[in-house]
Amino acid sequence: MSATARFMGLVGLASLIACAGSVDTPIWDQPPPPIADSPVVEPSKLHRFELDNGLSVIILEDHRLPRVSLGIDLRRGAASVESDRAGLAGFTAELMKRGAGDRDSLELASAIDALGSVLSVRADWDSITAQIWGLTRDLDNMLEILGDVVLRPRFDDEEAVRARGELLAALERATDDPHYLERRFAAAALYSGGRAGLPLSGIPETVMALDSAAAREFHEQMFVPNNAILFASGDLDALELLDRVGATFGAWPAGEIPDAGPPLPAPTPTERRILIVDRPDLTQARITLAHEGISRTNPDRIAASLLNEAIGGSGFSSRLMQRVRADAGLTYGVSSRFSLYRGGGTFAVATFTRVAEVRTVIDLLLTELERARREPPAGLELEEIRALQVGHFSLGIETSDAVLNSLVNLEIYDLPEDSLDTYRSRVRSVTAADVERLALELLHPDRAAIVLVGPADALVPQLQDLGPIEIIQP
Amino acid sequence: MRTRNRLVSSTIAFAALLCAAEALANPAIDDSALRTRQTKLDNGLTVLTLEDHTTPVVAFQMWVRVGSSDEARVTGLAHLFEHMMFRGSKNIPPEKHGQIIQSRGGRTNAYTTSDMTVYTTEIPSEALPLVIALEAERLANLDISEETLVSEREVVLEERRMRTEDQPGGRAREALYALTFQALPYRWPVIGWRSDVANTTIEDCREFFSTFYVPNNIVIAIVGDFDADAALEQVRESFGDLAPALEIPRHVTEEPRQSGVRRAQVHFELHAPVLATAWHAPPAGHPDAEALDVASEILSGGRSSRIYRRLIHEEQIALSAYSVYSEFAGAGIFGTYASVRPDANIDRVEASLLEEITRLRDEPVTAEELEKAKRQIEVSMIHQLTTNSSIAGRIGYDVTILGAIRPLEDRLAAIQAVDADDVQRVARAYLVDAGRNVVHVVSPPASTEPGPGES
Numbered sequence: 001m002s003a004t005a006r007f008m009g010l011v012g013l014a015s016l017i018a019c020a021g022s023v024d025t026p027i028w029d030q031p032p033p034p035i036a037d038s039p040v041v042e043p044s045k046l047h048r049f050e051l052d053n054g055l056s057v058i059i060l061e062d063h064r065l066p067r068v069s070l071g072i073d074l075r076r077g078a079a080s081v082e083s084d085r086a087g088l089a090g091f092t093a094e095l096m097k098r099g100a101g102d103r104d105s106l107e108l109a110s111a112i113d114a115l116g117s118v119l120s121v122r123a124d125w126d127s128i129t130a131q132i133w134g135l136t137r138d139l140d141n142m143l144e145i146l147g148d149v150v151l152r153p154r155f156d157d158e159e160a161v162r163a164r165g166e167l168l169a170a171l172e173r174a175t176d177d178p179h180y181l182e183r184r185f186a187a188a189a190l191y192s193g194g195r196a197g198l199p200l201s202g203i204p205e206t207v208m209a210l211d212s213a214a215a216r217e218f219h220e221q222m223f224v225p226n227n228a229i230l231f232a233s234g235d236l237d238a239l240e241l242l243d244r245v246g247a248t249f250g251a252w253p254a255g256e257i258p259d260a261g262p263p264l265p266a267p268t269p270t271e272r273r274i275l276i277v278d279r280p281d282l283t284q285a286r287i288t289l290a291h292e293g294i295s296r297t298n299p300d301r302i303a304a305s306l307l308n309e310a311i312g313g314s315g316f317s318s319r320l321m322q323r324v325r326a327d328a329g330l331t332y333g334v335s336s337r338f339s340l341y342r343g344g345g346t347f348a349v350a351t352f353t354r355v356a357e358v359r360t361v362i363d364l365l366l367t368e369l370e371r372a373r374r375e376p377p378a379g380l381e382l383e384e385i386r387a388l389q390v391g392h393f394s395l396g397i398e399t400s401d402a403v404l405n406s407l408v409n410l411e412i413y414d415l416p417e418d419s420l421d422t423y424r425s426r427v428r429s430v431t432a433a434d435v436e437r438l439a440l441e442l443l444h445p446d447r448a449a450i451v452l453v454g455p456a457d458a459l460v461p462q463l464q465d466l467g468p469i470e471i472i473q474p
Numbered sequence: 475m476r477t478r479n480r481l482v483s484s485t486i487a488f489a490a491l492l493c494a495a496e497a498l499a500n501p502a503i504d505d506s507a508l509r510t511r512q513t514k515l516d517n518g519l520t521v522l523t524l525e526d527h528t529t530p531v532v533a534f535q536m537w538v539r540v541g542s543s544d545e546a547r548v549t550g551l552a553h554l555f556e557h558m559m560f561r562g563s564k565n566i567p568p569e570k571h572g573q574i575i576q577s578r579g580g581r582t583n584a585y586t587t588s589d590m591t592v593y594t595t596e597i598p599s600e601a602l603p604l605v606i607a608l609e610a611e612r613l614a615n616l617d618i619s620e621e622t623l624v625s626e627r628e629v630v631l632e633e634r635r636m637r638t639e640d641q642p643g644g645r646a647r648e649a650l651y652a653l654t655f656q657a658l659p660y661r662w663p664v665i666g667w668r669s670d671v672a673n674t675t676i677e678d679c680r681e682f683f684s685t686f687y688v689p690n691n692i693v694i695a696i697v698g699d700f701d702a703d704a705a706l707e708q709v710r711e712s713f714g715d716l717a718p719a720l721e722i723p724r725h726v727t728e729e730p731r732q733s734g735v736r737r738a739q740v741h742f743e744l745h746a747p748v749l750a751t752a753w754h755a756p757p758a759g760h761p762d763a764e765a766l767d768v769a770s771e772i773l774s775g776g777r778s779s780r781i782y783r784r785l786i787h788e789e790q791i792a793l794s795a796y797s798v799y800s801e802f803a804g805a806g807i808f809g810t811y812a813s814v815r816p817d818a819n820i821d822r823v824e825a826s827l828l829e830e831i832t833r834l835r836d837e838p839v840t841a842e843e844l845e846k847a848k849r850q851i852e853v854s855m856i857h858q859l860t861t862n863s864s865i866a867g868r869i870g871y872d873v874t875i876l877g878a879i880r881p882l883e884d885r886l887a888a889i890q891a892v893d894a895d896d897v898q899r900v901a902r903a904y905l906v907d908a909g910r911n912v913v914h915v916v917s918p919p920a921s922t923e924p925g926p927g928e929s
Contacts, residue, residue, distance in 0.1 A: 027604050064528065065859060097777075110846075113779070169815045178640060315581070316572040317572055331632050388577060
C-alpha cells in the first residue's frame with residue numbers, strides 16, 4: 001500500500017516532537033500530531049457487479065490470509081413481518097440452517113463442520129443475512145452450501161417443530177436474563193401495539209403459530225435477487241468468483257420486492273411512562289431511558305452520533321461515565337445510543353445500579369440529558385469527540401470483513417457508495433451549531449420512558465413522584 | 475476471567491501440514507509472529523515489537539504477570555487494582571488517561587484473569603509515542619487516593635452484581651471453581667469475594683503495586699504500523715529507570731489429588747437451570763493440551779458434534795451445551811456446561827453429558843471426527859489472526875505465560891500429531907469419575923429461607 005511510507009514518516013516525526021518537547025511540556029499536553037486519512041479501500045481490490053436478475057455483487061480482495069467470507073444480504077428484514085407473526089423472520093433464518101438442497105439437517109451441519117466453516121443465517125430489523133466463513137481452498141464447497149441455503153432450504157416439518165420448541169424454550173429462558181427483559185420492555189414502552197414493540201424473536205403467543213409452511217412462504221416472498229446483495233471478502237480472485245456466482249445464482253428468478261414495513265411511530269412516548277419489570281430476586285436494577293430517535297438515512301446522523309458520544313456513547317470518558325461511574329461509583333457501565341433503522345429509530349440511555357440507588361441514578365441521567373440540551377458539547381469537548389470518531393473509524397476498518405460489512409450496510413439503505421471515503425471529512429465538518437440544534441431537537445428527557453428491571457417493592461417507593469408506574473410480571 | 479485461548483495459538487500451522495498435498499494451491503500461512511523482535515532491558519522489562527504496515531493503526535499491550543491466583547490476603551485485589559490504574563498518577567488526574575487516548579482517536583481497556591493483568595490500547599499510528607509516555611507515567615508515578623478507591627470499590631461491586639450475583643451462569647462458574655480447587659488459588663473468583671472487595675484498603679493497593687508492577691514482571695507488546703527502533707528507544711528512555719524487584723512472591727501450594735465426586739447446588743430464581751461440571755486438567759504448555767482441545771472439539775464443535783446432536787437435537791433437553799478445556803499457568807480444567815430446557819430434568823442432562831464423557835474414554839473416536847475437529851481448530855485460529863491486537867495478544871500471552879513465542883509450525887505439528895489413541899488416553903487420564911465436580915443452579919424450593927451470609 002503506497003500510504004505506508006507516508007505514515008512511517010509521520011511516526012518518525014511524532015517521535016522527534018516527543019523527544020524535543022519532553023523537557024518542558026509532557027507529550028500529553030502537546031497538540032496532537034495530524035492524523036493522515038488512509039484510503040478505506042484500495043480501489044483495485046474492490047469490485048462491484050450486477051447480475052441480469054438484479055443481484056448486486058460486492059467483492060473485496062484481501063490476500064493476507066488464506067481465508068474467505070461470503071454471504072447474501074437482503075434489503076428487507078423483520079420489519080416486513082406483521083405483528084401477529086413476530087418471530088417469523090428469525091424462525092425462517094433458523095430453518096434455513098437445518099437442511100437445504102440434498103442435505104438434511106445433520107448432513108448440512110456435517111458438511112459445514114468438515115470444512116471447519118461456520119454458517120450464520122440471521123434476521124435483523126431491516127435485513128436478513130446468510131453468511132459462511134472458511135478457508136480459500138474450500139471456496140467452491142462454501143459457495144455450493146450458500147447457494148443451497150439461500151435458494152433451496154428444505155423447511156422439513158420435523159425440523160420446524162424442533163426449532164419452534166427450542167425457540168419457545170429459549171424465550172422462557174430469556175426471562176431469566178435481566179438484560180433481555182430490559183430491551184424487550186423498552187421496545188414495548190415505545191411501540192406497544194405495533195410491530196416494533198415486540199422482540200425480533202417474537203413472543204410465545206406468536207411463536208406458537210409458526211410452522212414450516214409459514215417459513216417457506218416467507219422465504220419465497222423475501223428472497224428475490226433484485227432485493228439482495230452477494231458479498232465476499234478475503235483471499236479470492238474477483239473475476240473468477242463472479243463466474244461461479246453467476247453459475248450458482250444467475251438463474252435465481254427476479255421477483256417483486258417486499259414492502260419494508262411501516263415507519264416507526266414518532267414522537268413516542270408522548271408523555272412520561274414508567275415500566276417496572278418485577279424481578280424480586282435481583283440485587284441490581286437495570287435502567288433504560290428511551291424515546292424516539294432518527295432513521296439510518298437522516299442527514300443529521302453524524303452530528304447526532306457526536307452528540308451521543310459526548311453524553312454516553314460506549315466509551316469511558318463520556319459525561320455520563322464521568323458522573324455516574326467515576327465520580328459517584330454508582331455503576332460499572334452507562335451507555336447511550338441512537339439505533340438507526342430504515343423507518344425511524346430510538347434513542348436510549350442504559351445503565352444498572354444497586355437497587356437502593358436507582359432514584360439517584362435516574363436523577364443523574366435526567367440531569368445530564370437536560371444539561372446536554374442547555375450546554376451541548378462545543379469547543380475542546382466537541383473537538384475531542386470528532387477526533388475520537390475519526391480515530392475509531394480508522395480502527396474499525398482494520399479488517400476487510402469489517403470494511404465489507406460497512407459497504408453492504410450502505411447498500412441496504414441505499415446510501416452513497418463513497419460514504420466510507422467521505423466519512424472522516426463529514427465528521428470534521430460537524431459544527432457546534434449543528435450539535436446545539438440537534439440536542440434540542442433530539443433529546444427529550446421530560447417525556448422519556450423509564451424502564452426498570454428489579455424488585456418492584458423496593459423500586460415503586462423511589463419513583464412515585466416521577467410519573468405513572470406500570471408493573472409487569474415477566 | 476477467560477478461558478485462555480490456547481486454540482488461538484494452536485491452529486494456524488495445522489493447515490500447512492494437513493494439506494501438504496494442497497500446498498501449491500494454498501500457500502503456507504505467513505506466521506508474522508516469528509518476525510517479532512524481543513528485547514530485554516537491563517531492569518528486566520521485556521519488549522516485543524512487530525511491524526506490520528498494512529493499516530495505519532497500532533496495538534500496544536502491557537502484560538503484567540499477576541492475577542487473582544497471586545493474591546495472598548484479599549481476594550479480587552488484582553482486578554480492583556487494574557481499575558485503580560486508571561485513577562490517576564502524579565501528572566495525570568483520575569480518568570484522564572483513557573480520555574487522552576480517546577481524544578487521539580484510540581481506545582483503551584484492561585482485563586484481569588487468574589494469571590495476568592493486561593492493559594490494551596489500539597490507536598492510530600501517529601499517537602503511539604503518547605501511549606508509551608502515558609503507560610510509563612502511571613508505572614512510575616501512580617498516585618491513587620482513598621477517595622478514588624472508595625468509589626472504585628463500589629464500581630467493582632456493581633460489576634460483580636452484573637456478572638455474577640444476578641446471573642445464573644456467573645453463579646455456576648463461581649461455585650464450580652470453588653468446588654474444583656480446594657487448595658490452589660484458582661478457587662476464588664477473579665473479581666474477588668464481595669467482603670474482600672468492600673474492605674480493600676489503599677495500603678493493600680500500594681503494596682500490591684510495589685510487589686508486582688515491577689519491570690521484571692512485565693511484557694510490553696507493540697504490533698502494527700510503527701517504527702520499532704524509535705519505539706524501543708522511547709520505551710528504553712521512559713521505562714528504563716524503573717527498579718526491578720529482587721523477588722516476586724508466588725504461591726507454592728499444590729492441589730491434592732481429588733478422590734471422589736464433589737457436588738454443589740446453588741439456589742437462584744430461574745426457568746432454565748444451569749449445569750456445570752469440571753475435571754482437573756493439565757496447565758498451560760502441557761503436551762496433552764492439544765489432545766484435550768481435539769477432544770473438546772469432537773464433543774461440541776459445531777452442530778454435527780456429539781453433544782449438540784445428542785442433547786440439543788435428539789433428546790431436546792438442553793438449550794445450549796458445550797465442553798471446553800481451560801488452561802491456567804498452574805492448573806487446568808476440562809469443563810462441560812449446559813443450559814437445561816425449562817421442560818427438561820437437570821439430572822437427565824447430567825447423565826447424558828456424562829455418558830458422552832464415558833464414551834470418549836471407552837471407544838476411540840472415528841477418523842472422520844478427528845479430521846473434522848482438527849480442521850475446525852485450524853480455521854478458527856486463522857480467523858483470529860486478522861488484527862494487530864489479536865497478534866499482540868498471542869505473542870504477549872506466549873512470552874508472559876509460556877516464556878517464549880511458540881511458532882505456528884510447532885502448534886501445527888502438535889495438533890496434527892493427535893490421534894484417536896491420544897484422545898482416548900487423555901480422556902482416561904483426566905476425565906475420571908473420582909475427579910469430577912458438579913454444580914447445579916436451580917430454583918429454590920418454595921419455602922427456602924436465605925442462609926446466613928446471603929443478602
